[in-house]
Amino acid sequence: MQRNNTTPPDVTAVQITDQRLMFELEDGRTVSVPLTFYPTLMLATPEERAEYEICHSSVYWPKLDCDLGADCLLRGAKEARKYAERAWRKHRQAVVA
Numbered sequence: 778m779q780r781n782n783t784t785p786p787d788v789t790a791v792q793i794t795d796q797r798l799m800f801e802l803e804d805g806r807t808v809s810v811p812l813t814f815y816p817t818l819m820l821a822t823p824e825e826r827a828e829y830e831i832c833h834s835s836v837y838w839p840k841l842d843c844d845l846g847a848d849c850l851l852r853g854a855k856e857a858r859k860y861a862e863r864a865w866r867k868h869r870q871a872v873v874a
Contacts, residue, residue, distance in 0.1 A: 785834040785848040793818065793826050800836065800850050808850045815856045817843045817864040 790801040798818060799809040812819045818826060818841070825840045834847040843860075855861075 785846060785851065787833045788831050788836055788847050791829060791831065791836055798845075798850070800847055802847060808847070810850050810853060814853075815843075815845065816861040817841050817856060820864050820868040 786802040786804045786806070788800045789803050792799040792801075793812065796812055797809050798812050798815060799807055801807050818838070821838070821841055825838065828838065828840055830837045830839065835844055836846075837844045848854075856864075
């Protein structure tokens, strides 16, 4: 299988609801995935989710140390297990405290 070396399109806007993460792309597409794909974002506060930086085809949430690329959403890739587990541990600690 040959890899596609095409650069992913730039992200022009981000929207997060209680259920979905959506990136609007420069080529006119909007890609949307369930927020459950990314526990770090799902478990974050609205304030943490609202603060992000778009850099070409990537979006970075500095308070969460979370970086997602348009290519991840286009492929339907889920958050890496180690980051998801870290988010769940942090969430449980906050609930207990």
